[in-house]
Amino acid sequence: MTNPAAGTPAESTPTTTRIALLGAGNVGAEVARILLEERDELTERIGAVPELVGIAVRDLDSPRTVELPRELFTTDADALIDSADVVIELTGGLEPARTRILRALNAGKPVISGNKALLARHGAELHAAAEAAGTSISYEAAVAGAIPIVRPMLDSLSGDRVNRVLGIMNGTTNYILDQMDTTGASFDDALAEAQRLGFAEADPTADVEGHDAASKVAILGGIAFHSSYTIDDVYCRGITGVTAEDVEAAREAGYVIKLLGVAERVADDGDPGQPSGVNLRVVPTMLPRKHPLAGVHGAFNAVFVEAENAGELMFYGPGAGGAPTASAVMGDLVAALRRSVAGGPGVGPSFHADLPATSVDGVRTSFSLTLLCPDRTGVLSAISTVFAEHGVSISTMQQRDLPADDQYPGQRLAELRIVTHQARNADLVNTVEAIRGLDVVLDLRGLIRVENPS
Amino acid sequence: MTNPAAGTPAESTPTTTRIALLGAGNVGAEVARILLEERDELTERIGAVPELVGIAVRDLDSPRTVELPRELFTTDADALIDSADVVIELTGGLEPARTRILRALNAGKPVISGNKALLARHGAELHAAAEAAGTSISYEAAVAGAIPIVRPMLDSLSGDRVNRVLGIMNGTTNYILDQMDTTGASFDDALAEAQRLGFAEADPTADVEGHDAASKVAILGGIAFHSSYTIDDVYCRGITGVTAEDVEAAREAGYVIKLLGVAERVADDGDPGQPSGVNLRVVPTMLPRKHPLAGVHGAFNAVFVEAENAGELMFYGPGAGGAPTASAVMGDLVAALRRSVAGGPGVGPSFHADLPATSVDGVRTSFSLTLLCPDRTGVLSAISTVFAEHGVSISTMQQRDLPADDQYPGQRLAELRIVTHQARNADLVNTVEAIRGLDVVLDLRGLIRVENPS
Known part of the structure; x- marks a missing residue:
């Protein structure tokens, strides 16, 4: 690859890729900083010069976390998008982010976004637009910040x-x-x-x-x-x-x-x-x-x-964090540009399986719960019977005696901590409701799901 | 995408990609199993039918960890490579793996390999061959088994x-x-x-x-x-x-x-x-x-x-393990085939930085070491002086008295555990050699590097 900074002779000058950045918040400002500071290194990696041509913001005078050249800022996002080869969207929110991303994708321009709210609402529409135009939308930054997971x-x-x-x-x-x-x-x-x-x-x-x-x-x-x-x-x-x-x-x-x-x-x-x-x-x-x-x-x-x-x-x-999330954005950007320099479109996710989202009712899980009960015979039996009637079996039960409590005068009190075996969520919920209705249960607290009970 | 298994009407039948597998050990056998068992699902993901056309082995009669159709096996690896669109190399060792991979790459065929010994010896040659032929070599399985890290x-x-x-x-x-x-x-x-x-x-x-x-x-x-x-x-x-x-x-x-x-x-x-x-x-x-x-x-x-x-x-x-490592191979395979169906070549790693491998001498690290010494005045001072002379400072030093030892009759013994601050590895090594030569050091044990000392 060519490195213009090092003045390598005899190789052709790499082409330039025009990058539009929408948004200059925490993450956007860091992305701009990296693009400006690491331009030579990124040129080597991409095989083309990544040129930040503008940053679209709502207010030119808002304070920024990073000092950036004033002349890069614009309030005309659409003109900026139209002038660029690739668009990075870091504004957040549904609109105008959605309309702007669609504008870029429809023009065949790869989009990098960190907009989780938008993707969790209109992801299917954005993927369809990218596929129809033979381009890509990438969003590593939208899930778990810097962690490469997407x-x-x-x-x-x-x-x-x-x-x-x-x-x-x-x-x-x-x-x-x-x-x-x-x-x-x-x-x-x-x-x-x-x-x-x-x-x-x-x-x-x-x-x-x-x-x-x-x-x-x-x-x-x-x-x-x-x-x-x-x-x-x-x-x-x-x-x-x-x-x-x-x-x-x-x-x-x-x-x-x-x-x-x-x-x-x-x-x-x-x-x-x-x-x-x-x-x-x-x-x-x-x-x-x-x-x-x-x-x-x-x-x-x-x-x-x-x-x-x-x-x-x-x-x-x-x-989270400006620089870590910017790292994820930059990874998507470099990967998209390297593919585009190499001549191929990006490959998007496949949604062919179309598995339905199911209700939590059918999920098999365990519950932990704590019961306040009078400390007398018959209590354990009453509670165990409710579990059995709902087909939920008990994994562990711990009982400890409690000191007297003015709220329950004249009663000896005990606390029962129960962890169930795995059962259908709906059965667990029904069990808990029935337990709550028992005379011998004074209070039910600390109801929480358990994964991988040991 | 088309799913022939589901009989989706009105879309064209996907093309077939011919896959050659070299090696049927632990990992190879699992890759073959997955290719055969998951063919319909993989077709959806790739956009083409992944057809395992043959498995090259040294001995047709070797026992396998997975039962596989006998007719897939061959001892003629070269003919199998020539008949395929993509080659998976899981034989290990330098030769004939290197020659076979080059044969595939030179013919423009993407190669997936899990051969760490070969890549750590001839990686540059293989990457150069892939780039020259406009194809790719991928090797997620060569580093840390199933973990996506490459x-x-x-x-x-x-x-x-x-x-x-x-x-x-x-x-x-x-x-x-x-x-x-x-x-x-x-x-x-x-x-x-x-x-x-x-x-x-x-x-x-x-x-x-x-x-x-x-x-x-x-x-x-x-x-x-x-x-x-x-x-x-x-x-x-x-x-x-x-x-x-x-x-x-x-x-x-x-x-x-x-x-x-x-x-x-x-x-x-x-x-x-x-x-x-x-x-x-x-x-x-x-x-x-x-x-x-x-x-x-x-x-x-x-x-x-x-x-x-x-x-x-x-x-x-x-x-490690057959199925986990096979998962890494399959990830490389599906990613390479999706790119090839989408019309673009793979993008290989870039080696432009060309940073030299440096000697361990200049690395800054810490050492932990344990000294056996006579328990008398002057010992600590002699040892500390050696550290100071070599410009190595001590982070923590713990002393404990030891019971008498027949090997050192008539001496009260103490054990010193020392952790240094970070220093150049060469200075640490010289310090340790000088310490070892002191009269007051009876034995030096437990010399080990420390990362991120707390």
């Missing part, structure tokens, strides 16, 4: 059969749960600490309610199972209800609570209302301490993949 | 600057060291156990002496640093000298001993004999227990990557 799933696992994807895909919630686990903090205190350190936003809803992770599950689940999903296909529960007591009880039992994004193949279990397909969910989950995902601390992300032949794989790294 | 390094990190790669790239040695760590076993006992369980071969030399890992470091280091290396560029030390006492001492200090393959950028430190470049090495290394690689147990592999923008990434999974 590309390995598309290419490296393209000859295998994925059975399950388990991911810690949101750094804010992992930071909060890790703080609760290591310091015994309450959810509110851990959230406040995360906000103070910049790991959580002033309005943390999208993170703590699981919506951010749900977008990523929809995108990654689609790629893993060669099907197309939206965020509406994802059953989503956040971590606002996880208490310090839940975390403590999990620790005592050898577990840690993580907010897991899960996409898993669900087999036909003979229930006509429950087709085989893929269940997509985001739920606080107890994981055994020895599971590789249990060791993912702080704001780090990781994705654990169970495949038929490869077995168990894990991909670990920073799930 | 493809992510080539594509996902193509826009970043890798600073260091640390890998547990040999399952046999990781199993042995993990056994020594968790059970206190000696090297010999752990090796025997590994052999009994099939994790180590009858002749374990290539594994325990680090040669297998060294091949992988040469291959992965070349990709990470856009340069071309051979196994001769890798400084290699095995684990046969690691004792139960070393493992125990490391544990007491909060470390675990792993056989690490390392490829790291070495800056110009002003020493004219030591150019900036990349140091490649395989060495038993103490890692802090909290490092993500410290939690990689049994025969699992993992590769830890430190990149300028992405930060710290880890890729974890099974490093």
